[in-house]
Amino acid sequence: GQNIDQPTEMTATEGAIVQINCTYQTSGFNGLFWYQQHAGEAPTFLSYNVLDGLEEKGRFSSFLSRSKGYSYLLLKELQMKDSASYLCAVRVSMNTGFQKLVFGTGTRLLVSP
Amino acid sequence: EAGVVQSPRYKIIEKKQPVAFWCNPISGHNTLYWYLQNLGQGPELLIRYENEEAVDDSQLPKDRFSAERLKGVDSTLKIQPAELGDSAVYLCASSRGTGTDTQYFGPGTRLTVL
Numbered sequence: 001g002q003n004i005d006q007p008t009e010m011t012a013t014e015g016a017i018v019q020i021n022c023t024y025q026t027s028g029f030n031g032l033f034w035y036q037q038h039a040g041e042a043p044t045f046l047s048y049n050v051l052d053g054l055e056e057k058g059r060f061s062s063f064l065s066r067s068k069g070y071s072y073l074l075l076k077e078l079q080m081k082d083s084a085s086y087l088c089a090v091r092v093s094m095n096t097g098f099q100k101l102v103f104g105t106g107t108r109l110l111v112s113p
Numbered sequence: 114e115a116g117v118v119q120s121p122r123y124k125i126i127e128k129k130q131p132v133a134f135w136c137n138p139i140s141g142h143n144t145l146y147w148y149l150q151n152l153g154q155g156p157e158l159l160i161r162y163e164n165e166e167a168v169d170d171s172q173l174p175k176d177r178f179s180a181e182r183l184k185g186v187d188s189t190l191k192i193q194p195a196e197l198g199d200s201a202v203y204l205c206a207s208s209r210g211t212g213t214d215t216q217y218f219g220p221g222t223r224l225t226v227l
Contacts, residue, residue, distance in 0.1 A: 004155075033215070042117070042204070042218040043156065087155050098169055101216060103155025 002026045004104035006088050011110045012078055020073045020107045022088030030099055031091040034062050034073045037106065038084045046073070046086075075109075083111045115139065117219030119205050125225045131193035134222045138186070138207030145182060146216060147173075147190050148204040156204050156218075162188060192224075200226045 003025045012018040024032070031050040035043035049055055049064035049071060061074040073086055085106040093099050118137040126132050138145050143164050148156035159178070161169040164185035173180065177196070182188040192199055202221040208214040 035218075040220075040223075042220045045215050045217065048215065089155070094169075096169070098161075100158055100161070100169065101156075103157070105154050 002090070002092060002102045004088055004090055004102060006086075006104040006107045008105070009108045009110070011112065014078055014080060014111055014113050016078050017074065017076050018078060018109065020075070020086050020088075020109065022071045022073070022104060024069050024071075024088070024090050024104075026069075026090050026092050026102065028093035028099075029066065029090060030093050032062075032064055032071050033089040033091065033101065034060075034071075035087040035089060036084050037087060043087055078111050080111050080113070083109060085109070117205055117207055117217055119203075119219040119222055121222055122220060123223050123225075125227065126195055127227050128197055129194040131191065132195050132224060133189050133191045134203050134205075134224075136188045136190070136205030136219060138188075138205070139217055142207035142209050142217075143185070144208045144210065144214075145188050146206040146208075147180060147188070148206065148218075150202040150204055150221070152201075159190070195224075195226045197226050200224055 005023045034046040037043040047062035054063045059076045064071045085108045087106045088104040089101045120135050145162040147159040150156045160173045160180050162182045180190045202223050204221040205219040206216040208216045
């Protein structure tokens with residue numbers, strides 16, 4: 001089966017740095033995505049990793065270790081608008097040859113002043 | 114570029130009633146997905162279309178759910194009859210290629226079944 005684990009909730013202070021971890025046990029791994037989802041809104045794409053290492057995009061960075069089944073999303077210089085849920089999603093290859101995204105339950109981040 | 118459009122945004126119905134959701138994907142995106150998202154959970158794939166063809170509908174409860182994507186553009190997802198447990202957000206997403214590209218999500222339809 002496919003299993004993705006993330007912390008349910010995290011809190012941080014404006015201006016700080018926060019790291020959201022994601023561990024996965026999946027078969028047919030073919031990449032890992034991070035999405036941001038504000039309450040009542042669409043998930044929006046943040047980052048994609050398929051090779052080991054760090055991908056940096058402005059205030060957001062994402063890291064992947066395929067051998068450890070581990071990823072993290074790093075948010076720097078936190079702003080109030082970063083309060084949202086962060087979804088870790090693994091793309092897996094199915095027996096049919098197609099690929100699908102399997103999502104974790106999401107980490108709700110609350111940024112306080 | 115316009116994003117994925119869904120309507121309605123909210124729907125409240127009584128159990129056993131039918132309901133339909135509509136999705137217009139990003140222009141040029143051949144792959145369309147319907148997801149179900151329960152409160153506090155991540156999205157779960159219901160069905161995926163490559164153009165007009167449903168290529169993965171293994172998670173779609175076919176006794177009451179149906180979907181179509183006529184002409185390979187817009188899509189509708191229908192529930193008939195709705196049950197209390199169907200209350201959730203129904204998300205539509207699209208991607209340019211055959212499932213290997215980034216998926217872009219619409220705002221979803223929040224369904225409440227009373």
